[in-house]
Amino acid sequence: MKAHLLDLTAHLAWADAVALHAVAKVPAALEAPDVLERLDHAATVGLFFGKLLRGEPLAPPPEGVPAFDVIRAKARAAAEGLHAWAEGAAEADLAQEVTVPWFSDPPCVLTAAQALTQALMHAQHHRGQTMTRLKQLGGRSVNVDYIVWLWKGRPEPRWEG
């Protein structure tokens, strides 16, 4: 199970880095509240799941939507945190149960592998929406499919530049 989770977390980092570069090229997107809010939401959820998997305390995120550069740093921290956790996890760690605290009725108890997969799927859902908005705002959508990442030989994310 671990091999595919490593692939998926590595894809998350690459796809987010590519998508954020695409957003950075579109001034209207950098000023669009819904775009920034969505990017921040995706990064925040990724950070939360990383903390959950590492057993760290969760605190409510700060009020308001930060600037794009702050969001990009959050997205990078989230992606790197999830991938690092997957790299260090033994099969037994993946099977451990975690409780997702922001769902209470009924309690949401998942294995760590399922929680990690949820974080990845959540990011994928919102990445698609960001690409749609980018096109609406005059930008160019980029193909960040998992299969494209495989075709390209599993490239590392390029966050800077």
Place this chain on the structure above:
Amino acid sequence: MLDVLQELYRHQAWADAAHWRTVMDSGAARADADLKARLVHIHGVQQVWLGRWQGVDLGFPKPEDHASIEDTLHFAQACHAALTAFLSLKRDADLAEPVTYHNLAGEAFTQPLGDLMLHLPMHSQYHRGQTAMRLRQLGAPAPGTDLVTWQRNGRPAPEWP
């Protein structure tokens, strides 16, 4: 890895069916060409990949190939039935088997079946995010289809309209 794929494909069917219920409940959504094109794409890609895994060309439909939204709904149901049947016959060892296929540009690729099968629910998830956004723009209440939502509700079977 087989258990992960089974989980993701069951979720994919449930989530797609939930979106379809919303589409068919909304006159604006049923009549929207943009939404239809997205749905044809999601399920067309499901058909294309299933064909590649089976070594046959099942074709990639265009929106105009479906005279009505009901045609696309029936196509979606058929795609999911075929994917479920295909996956039900697979064992873990099958997922390491190389599959050679041609992309839409005619280039040949060879990759393990498991990698290719992982791509499909990720692709659907990405575009389902866009479909949800479009449904909201049309005034239709897009359902929550997070993986974790499906899991905490007892992994229900898909409910097609």
